[in-house]
Amino acid sequence: MASHERINPATVRKARTVRKWDLEADVVVVGYGCAGACATIEAAEAGADVLLLERASGGGGTSALSGGLIYMGGGTPVQKACGFEDTPEEMYKFLITALGPGVDEAKVRVFCDESVAHFHWFERHGVPFKPSFYPEPGSEAPTDDCLIYTGGEDAYPFDRIAKPAPRGHKPQHPAAAGGFLMQKLVAATERSGARIECDVRCETLVVNEHGRVVGVVVWQDKRRRFVRARRGVVLTAGGFTMNQEMVARHTPLIWKCSYKLGVDGDDGRAIRMAMGAGADIIHMDAAEVAIPLTPPRRLMRGILVNRVGQRFINEDTYYGRVGQESLFRQDAHMYLIVDNTIYERNAAGFEATHVEETVADLEKSIGLPTGSLQGTVEYYNRFAAQGEDPLFHKTPALLQTLTNPPYAAIDCRTDKVLWATFTLGGLHTQPTGEVLNPDGQVIPGLYAAGRTTSGLAAHGYCSGISLGDGSFFGRKAGRSAAMANAPT
Amino acid sequence: MASHERINPATVRKARTVRKWDLEADVVVVGYGCAGACATIEAAEAGADVLLLERASGGGGTSALSGGLIYMGGGTPVQKACGFEDTPEEMYKFLITALGPGVDEAKVRVFCDESVAHFHWFERHGVPFKPSFYPEPGSEAPTDDCLIYTGGEDAYPFDRIAKPAPRGHKPQHPAAAGGFLMQKLVAATERSGARIECDVRCETLVVNEHGRVVGVVVWQDKRRRFVRARRGVVLTAGGFTMNQEMVARHTPLIWKCSYKLGVDGDDGRAIRMAMGAGADIIHMDAAEVAIPLTPPRRLMRGILVNRVGQRFINEDTYYGRVGQESLFRQDAHMYLIVDNTIYERNAAGFEATHVEETVADLEKSIGLPTGSLQGTVEYYNRFAAQGEDPLFHKTPALLQTLTNPPYAAIDCRTDKVLWATFTLGGLHTQPTGEVLNPDGQVIPGLYAAGRTTSGLAAHGYCSGISLGDGSFFGRKAGRSAAMANAPT
Numbered sequence: 001m002a003s004h005e006r007i008n009p010a011t012v013r014k015a016r017t018v019r020k021w022d023l024e025a026d027v028v029v030v031g032y033g034c035a036g037a038c039a040t041i042e043a044a045e046a047g048a049d050v051l052l053l054e055r056a057s058g059g060g061g062t063s064a065l066s067g068g069l070i071y072m073g074g075g076t077p078v079q080k081a082c083g084f085e086d087t088p089e090e091m092y093k094f095l096i097t098a099l100g101p102g103v104d105e106a107k108v109r110v111f112c113d114e115s116v117a118h119f120h121w122f123e124r125h126g127v128p129f130k131p132s133f134y135p136e137p138g139s140e141a142p143t144d145d146c147l148i149y150t151g152g153e154d155a156y157p158f159d160r161i162a163k164p165a166p167r168g169h170k171p172q173h174p175a176a177a178g179g180f181l182m183q184k185l186v187a188a189t190e191r192s193g194a195r196i197e198c199d200v201r202c203e204t205l206v207v208n209e210h211g212r213v214v215g216v217v218v219w220q221d222k223r224r225r226f227v228r229a230r231r232g233v234v235l236t237a238g239g240f241t242m243n244q245e246m247v248a249r250h251t252p253l254i255w256k257c258s259y260k261l262g263v264d265g266d267d268g269r270a271i272r273m274a275m276g277a278g279a280d281i282i283h284m285d286a287a288e289v290a291i292p293l294t295p296p297r298r299l300m301r302g303i304l305v306n307r308v309g310q311r312f313i314n315e316d317t318y319y320g321r322v323g324q325e326s327l328f329r330q331d332a333h334m335y336l337i338v339d340n341t342i343y344e345r346n347a348a349g350f351e352a353t354h355v356e357e358t359v360a361d362l363e364k365s366i367g368l369p370t371g372s373l374q375g376t377v378e379y380y381n382r383f384a385a386q387g388e389d390p391l392f393h394k395t396p397a398l399l400q401t402l403t404n405p406p407y408a409a410i411d412c413r414t415d416k417v418l419w420a421t422f423t424l425g426g427l428h429t430q431p432t433g434e435v436l437n438p439d440g441q442v443i444p445g446l447y448a449a450g451r452t453t454s455g456l457a458a459h460g461y462c463s464g465i466s467l468g469d470g471s472f473f474g475r476k477a478g479r480s481a482a483m484a485n486a487p488t
Numbered sequence: 489m490a491s492h493e494r495i496n497p498a499t500v501r502k503a504r505t506v507r508k509w510d511l512e513a514d515v516v517v518v519g520y521g522c523a524g525a526c527a528t529i530e531a532a533e534a535g536a537d538v539l540l541l542e543r544a545s546g547g548g549g550t551s552a553l554s555g556g557l558i559y560m561g562g563g564t565p566v567q568k569a570c571g572f573e574d575t576p577e578e579m580y581k582f583l584i585t586a587l588g589p590g591v592d593e594a595k596v597r598v599f600c601d602e603s604v605a606h607f608h609w610f611e612r613h614g615v616p617f618k619p620s621f622y623p624e625p626g627s628e629a630p631t632d633d634c635l636i637y638t639g640g641e642d643a644y645p646f647d648r649i650a651k652p653a654p655r656g657h658k659p660q661h662p663a664a665a666g667g668f669l670m671q672k673l674v675a676a677t678e679r680s681g682a683r684i685e686c687d688v689r690c691e692t693l694v695v696n697e698h699g700r701v702v703g704v705v706v707w708q709d710k711r712r713r714f715v716r717a718r719r720g721v722v723l724t725a726g727g728f729t730m731n732q733e734m735v736a737r738h739t740p741l742i743w744k745c746s747y748k749l750g751v752d753g754d755d756g757r758a759i760r761m762a763m764g765a766g767a768d769i770i771h772m773d774a775a776e777v778a779i780p781l782t783p784p785r786r787l788m789r790g791i792l793v794n795r796v797g798q799r800f801i802n803e804d805t806y807y808g809r810v811g812q813e814s815l816f817r818q819d820a821h822m823y824l825i826v827d828n829t830i831y832e833r834n835a836a837g838f839e840a841t842h843v844e845e846t847v848a849d850l851e852k853s854i855g856l857p858t859g860s861l862q863g864t865v866e867y868y869n870r871f872a873a874q875g876e877d878p879l880f881h882k883t884p885a886l887l888q889t890l891t892n893p894p895y896a897a898i899d900c901r902t903d904k905v906l907w908a909t910f911t912l913g914g915l916h917t918q919p920t921g922e923v924l925n926p927d928g929q930v931i932p933g934l935y936a937a938g939r940t941t942s943g944l945a946a947h948g949y950c951s952g953i954s955l956g957d958g959s960f961f962g963r964k965a966g967r968s969a970a971m972a973n974a975p976t
Binding site for chain 2: 102
């Protein structure tokens, strides 16, 4: 238990011990990030009396710290305007592969089938998108342009699995648009008629004698209060990125990443609250791990090597894929090798840590095994000269021999450059947002979305998936809760 | 819920709804494998009235299917007789590294400190060990010899971290000794005075109004019965290897392994029963994954390469480490490359799948990228001739150039050869065997050990760890339960 926790979240409160409800609503939403805002709006529009509770002093959460990319496709107006063909089926084929292993096929299916409608929902709720494409993949555009490749859709192996299309949609705002997106969603939430209470810490769930979740115990105005949820509680309170103990139990490798993408509220409390009511947790080892090596895209002409000087991935793939591959499979020990033609300081400020006139000297300077990097560069150059990458199939346009000295390395270990991470595991939910117990049964009255849950990304990741599934399944959860029967 | 489950295990039974207890004991142990037998014996010796419940028709469980290796060290009589020096500190340094990341240091500490005493406990309870060493590492001896290296202790990198000592102890019985070990433990359990009931399926836990576990609902003689546990319930009912849904949720990659090491009871039911009472689950992605390539040890003179013809590990390490590395990091796509000097059919019957006169032809025959295997073999041979392995530090005694045609490959993919697996994740417990909830608090009356828990092996593994920690922490759990205060 973290020291600031007044009540252990996993210890549920029995409804019969609640003498008086201080607040009541049909639907109580816990957490005011993207998923919580969308759940609230949708529940309110479905006619429910909604109460949204937020621990911080205002809406935003980790969503507001993000780049604002939302993964949408299947033929959105922006995709069409930019000349990209896409269908729900191609989107499905891509996601089912890129987000695995362990993907929830039913969730991916509905997410793809209803993605265009979801785009229109955002527009209707005041989130604007410029019908433009930005060609540097991976991260949000520094401009107010919308569409980018955010998951390696146009790189090996996905370019052979599904027809490539960019699907990262950024609201029309210069550079990172997470704050802007949340401003718009906060405005829409306020318009929805829902009651919003900030500076409220949710402590534990209230469960009745049938195991149904009927409310929340909160700490507000320096006292404990009891909040009744007539139809359901929706948990949208983030992941457990900031909880060192939970990270150690479930995904210990990510703790070494220097930048934990989250706010204080990402302490796994909502996950533990739900577990107290009997919820299952799944894919708890999964995490987004991104090292923003590229942009600029031109740096993809270099080669990434591991601790023994071997290449291990096509450098033109999504940098979040590079990060996951490196952390989980290569001990986060990685160097980007370039020559003088390719080298430049990257967008995140990464600079060369080793510069030498020959590859042999570079190898020695880094401390790689004798001959290892030399062999790797020779092999790479031999085929790059023919426009081929037999090992990892980097796109021919980015294949360029490394032959112009000096040669340089960027040491990409976790203590050297920025590694960003957040957790992907969480509550096991249905596509409806209903929370499941370990036997696969629905826990009545309990719903969840966003990083409190295991969403679309079972183990893989693409930028835009968290706002994408948080908003999409937040809406589903809000609607499900609003339509639920009140307990008799 | 599996179709044979009459009650959802995660749905606890409230004590106040139990009208009559059909059976009572101080301590109720669920599951009669190694951990359950040891828990029962220890609890009975501590003076408790113990009832052991087993779903099958007799004791044994997955333990009886095993090789019978028990990981013990720190200077056991067998280690001393065979001339191996070992200390609890060297054992600790090894295990803390080999079983990580995410190791529970307190568990490893007590396991090492009390390992010699644990050896004597086995002897006192009728399990004999021959004071002899068998030089082929990895798996149990085909003879009745005792001691072997079972975790790569004498190979890189562990040989540089801790002083190598073999710690796998096999009871004195020819070849696989798991059945023999369980015969001896069953005899000791019967002598202990505990009551033993087989053909009893435990359905769910009974919990009182304070959240304390006070009993178990069982199915016996075609009817439901209620079993009261005055001091505690000890869950030692195996992992979830045989439950496809749980594997998909937690560690999907292992499902492709052809040999799931378990019995029907390894369906995760005990884990879900405990979750129903509020237990946390940790390291659920972890699994033992072994491909018995070696023995014979001479095959370690070959090289293991991945799908692009690169080496990725020192071939002289423990084959369970090879299996984990290959499945979790190399997509289970692996070939053993040998020449005519090295080749032989291995102990598990693996045979060459590709034979060619040149490495270039072998590369082509396998379908590896052009030049990849050739480069790997050239590099390997260049340094092997000097007694060096700059990449992975295979021991010089096993470095031998691959120069005598024909050359051969053994295709080691999961659909080609035997891959054995079982799950390592489970309940979060204290070294005492007490089960913790997601807030790190003890659940009163609930104890667990063996593969129902996350034990010593957080993510790594060594042969002998499961019987090792199952027996050791089974004893701890049995004693803790026996010494617990009965609820007032």
